Structure formats: C-alpha cells, structure tokens
Amino acid sequence: MFSSEAGLNFEFAEFISSGYETGGFMSDKNIQDRAAGAIMGAFIGDALGLGPHWYYDLSELRRDYGDWIADYTDPKPNRYHAGLKAGQLSQAGFILKLMVQSLVERGGYEAEDFCRRMDETLFPLLDGTPVNGPGGYTSQSIRETWRRRVQQKLHWGQTGGHADTTEAAERTLAIAVRYAFRPDKLAIAIADNTTLTQSDEMVAAMTVAYGAVLGLLIQGHALDTSLSGKLMNLVKSGALPFHAVTGDSLQPPRPGDPDPPRAGRFASPDALLTPSYMAAAAVDPDIRIEPAWKVSIVYGMPCAIYHLLPAAYYLAARFHDDFESAVLHAINGGGQNLSRAILTGALVGAQTGLSGIPQRLLDGLDDSVTLGKLAMELAAMAGSA
Known part of the structure; x- marks a missing residue:
C-alpha cells in the first residue's frame, strides 16, 4: 500500500516546482498537473471499481456494499476479482501500467515495444479463460487476442477481435496524455493500438474520439458545449482522420459543393460530437439525472463503448x-462501473489536475508511489512533440 503518508504529494510538489512556469492558462505547471491527474484518475477509477464490479442488480449491489460506495472495497467471495484487496488494480489497470511504462521508457508510442510487453509480461499469465490472470479476470478482447497470438501464433496486427468494449480506450488514454498537443500523432497511435485487440471501425472511431477529447482537456480546454466544435476544427485541418459530411455548425452541403478534399479514415464524425451533447445535458436545468449515478440507467449499464x-x-x-463526486457516481451506478470509472477518472483528473484529487484516494491506492512517479514522468512529456 501507500508507503508514505505525504509521499506522492511531496514528489508532485518537487515535480511541478522544478523549473516550470507558474500561472497562466498554458503554463507547463498546469499542463503537467492535468496530465498526471488524467493518469492517476484512471488508476483510481480502476481500483475503486474492483470490489463492486459488474453488479447489474442494483439491489444486490446495495445489499453487499451499502447505499453509497465511498472508498476502495474488497471484492466479495465468488464474484469478479475475488481474492484481491481494496485499492488493488484490475487487469485493465495492469495493462494501462504497461502502456505508461512503454511510453515513458521509449519516449513515445512504439507498437513493437508495447506488443513485446504484452507478449512477455501479460500473456504468460493467461490461459484463455475469463477468471484468470492479473486482476483475477481477463476481458473478452484480451482473451481473443491471446488466442490469436499465443494459440494460433498470428502476427500482431492480425489479432484484433470484434469486441465492442472499451479495453482499448482504457489503455490508449495514456497515449492521449503523451500526445495531447499533437492530435495527428495521437489519432494515428491510438487507432494503431486499438486494432491490436479490436477490429471494429466504430469502436476505433469512438476510441480515437475519446483520446482526442482527453488531449484537449489536458491542454486546458473545458468539457463544454464548444468542445466538439474544436474537435471538428481539427478534422478540417486534417489532424483528426474523420470524414466531415456537413458544413460549419453542421449545416447541410449546398448544391454544387465539392466533397470534402480529405476523406477521413472514419466515415462519420459523430463520435466527436457526442461530448458536447453530454455537456449540454449536464448543464441544462430541464434535464436532471438525480442522483447522478443513475446515468448508468439512462445510457446503459452494459460494457459496450456506446453505453460507457x-x-x-x-x-x-x-x-x-x-473528482471524487465524478468517480463515485460512476462506481455507484453498477454494471460496467469499473470501466465507467476509469474513463471518467481520466477525464475529470485532466480537469482538476493531480492537485485536485483527494489525498485519501491517492493514499488508498495500492503502490500509489510507483504509479504516481510513472504518471509524473509521462506528464513531463505531454507538451513535447
């Protein structure tokens, strides 16, 4: 567990005071804070979800964990992740850590290095069954990739399956942190990594879109009704590989208008429009989801990326x-709450920064000093090319 009560706070204070500017919208200090917050937010979301993971009967969830889950919890016997302890990571967190280590040690995304780590570090611990491996459970997309890579001995690039889930988003969020200021590199690297485990183009498009949103938040933009417009401007500039079929403000094309000069890899830009619609719902006084954990009922409890x-x-x-309210409402909604909390934790951590994450959530995270150092090392690269 956390080895020093003030350890991570001290390390972070040293980190952000070592020669960076202070103040200002785009100061290095603020960038590093947001970038580290995104990574630690994801790790915290993962660990919070370990105990109450995959309860689709909310009355059963309340019976086992009470009316409100407010901290890390042990998984119950005979449920997912049984035998692990409060504050530990699931396999999603394990893979995210592999990705962060690869990015830090190689200075950026190198598919060969990440694949080697999967081959050498994760796959020897798997046997192709669900209740197995680090974290006590292996997801569908990783099981399918293991079968193609280990049993069928296919090359990487031939290993992606049809799972419509968020496993790729949960690890490539670290790529989004690394290339937050290079959306073109961000999109290429995330799309490339996604196809290693998931071949569906819709899943890839939504995963790239999530990474692009996270990148803008690390830059300092708000998750508001204008964010999707900023993403669409990146499409027009060629930085994001989506095909735009309408004009400015989603106006229809006029007779005689040429087709957009740059056809994107992804046929529709809709994945880039989603965030601002959700932001509009969050501030519209006529649209209230109360309590906010019921967002899982509104958008769906299952594992598919279009629910989460x-x-x-x-x-x-x-x-x-x-930060605390966001991740706890993600957890208390049940269903695929672990993934919901990872994705939410990264987005909110990028807005509050590491400095805005409650210390108790850092203290309760298993091996948080190691994870925190990795997060800060990656954060130091966020503003570079």
Missing part, C-alpha cells in the same frame, strides 16, 4: 471540478 462513453462524458462535464 456518454455516461463518462456526462459525469466529467457535470463534476468537472469535483
């Missing part, structure tokens, strides 16, 4: 300055 991303965007917009 709208909920994460909504919570991250509504609680943009309140």
Whole structure:
C-alpha cells in the first residue's frame, strides 16, 4: 500500500516546482498537473471499481456494499476479482501500467515495444479463460487476442477481435496524455493500438474520439458545449482522420459543393460530437439525472463503448471540478462501473489536475508511489512533440 503518508504529494510538489512556469492558462505547471491527474484518475477509477464490479442488480449491489460506495472495497467471495484487496488494480489497470511504462521508457508510442510487453509480461499469465490472470479476470478482447497470438501464433496486427468494449480506450488514454498537443500523432497511435485487440471501425472511431477529447482537456480546454466544435476544427485541418459530411455548425452541403478534399479514415464524425451533447445535458436545468449515478440507467449499464462513453462524458462535464463526486457516481451506478470509472477518472483528473484529487484516494491506492512517479514522468512529456 501507500508507503508514505505525504509521499506522492511531496514528489508532485518537487515535480511541478522544478523549473516550470507558474500561472497562466498554458503554463507547463498546469499542463503537467492535468496530465498526471488524467493518469492517476484512471488508476483510481480502476481500483475503486474492483470490489463492486459488474453488479447489474442494483439491489444486490446495495445489499453487499451499502447505499453509497465511498472508498476502495474488497471484492466479495465468488464474484469478479475475488481474492484481491481494496485499492488493488484490475487487469485493465495492469495493462494501462504497461502502456505508461512503454511510453515513458521509449519516449513515445512504439507498437513493437508495447506488443513485446504484452507478449512477455501479460500473456504468460493467461490461459484463455475469463477468471484468470492479473486482476483475477481477463476481458473478452484480451482473451481473443491471446488466442490469436499465443494459440494460433498470428502476427500482431492480425489479432484484433470484434469486441465492442472499451479495453482499448482504457489503455490508449495514456497515449492521449503523451500526445495531447499533437492530435495527428495521437489519432494515428491510438487507432494503431486499438486494432491490436479490436477490429471494429466504430469502436476505433469512438476510441480515437475519446483520446482526442482527453488531449484537449489536458491542454486546458473545458468539457463544454464548444468542445466538439474544436474537435471538428481539427478534422478540417486534417489532424483528426474523420470524414466531415456537413458544413460549419453542421449545416447541410449546398448544391454544387465539392466533397470534402480529405476523406477521413472514419466515415462519420459523430463520435466527436457526442461530448458536447453530454455537456449540454449536464448543464441544462430541464434535464436532471438525480442522483447522478443513475446515468448508468439512462445510457446503459452494459460494457459496450456506446453505453460507457456518454455516461463518462456526462459525469466529467457535470463534476468537472469535483473528482471524487465524478468517480463515485460512476462506481455507484453498477454494471460496467469499473470501466465507467476509469474513463471518467481520466477525464475529470485532466480537469482538476493531480492537485485536485483527494489525498485519501491517492493514499488508498495500492503502490500509489510507483504509479504516481510513472504518471509524473509521462506528464513531463505531454507538451513535447
């Protein structure tokens, strides 16, 4: 567990005071704070979800954990992740850590290095069954990749399956942190990494869009009704590989207008429009989801990316300055709450910064000093090319 009560705070204070500017919208200090907050927010969301993961019967969830889950919890016997302890990471957190280590040690995304780590560090611990491996459970997309890579001995690039889930988003959020100021590199690297485990183009588009949103938040933009317009400007500039089929402000094309000069890899830009619709819902006085954990009922409890991303965007917009409320409402909604909390934690951590994450959540995270150092090392690269 956390080895020093003030350890991570001290390390972070040293980190942000070592020669960086102070103050200002785009100061290095603020960039590093937001970038580290995104990574630690994801790790915290993962660990919070370990105990109450995958309860689709909310009365059963309340019976086992009470009316409100407010901290890390042990998984119950005979449920997912049984045998692990409060504050530990699931396999999603394990893989995210592998990604962060690869980015830090190589200075950026190198597919060969990440794949080597999967081959050498994760796959020897798997046997192709669900209740197995680090974290006590292996997701569908990783099981399928293991079968293709280990049993069928296929090359990387031939290993992606059809899972419509968020496993790729949960690890490539670290790529978004690294390339927050290079959306073109961000998109290429995230799309490349996504296809290693998931071949569906819709999943890839939504995963790249999530990374692009996270990148803008690390830059210092708000998750509000104008964010999607900023993303669409990146499409027009060629930085994001989406095909735009309408004009400014989603106006229809006029007779005689040429097709957009740059056809994107992804046929529709809709994944880039989702965040601002969720942000609009979060501030509209006529649209109230109360309590906010019921976002899981509104957008859906299952594991598919099209259920989870709208909920994460909504919570991250509504609680943009309140990390604890955002991740706890993500957890208390049940269903695939672990992934919901990872994605929400990264988005909100990028807005509050590491300095805005409650110390008790850092203290309760297993091996948080190691994770914190990795997060800060990656954060130091966030503003570089």
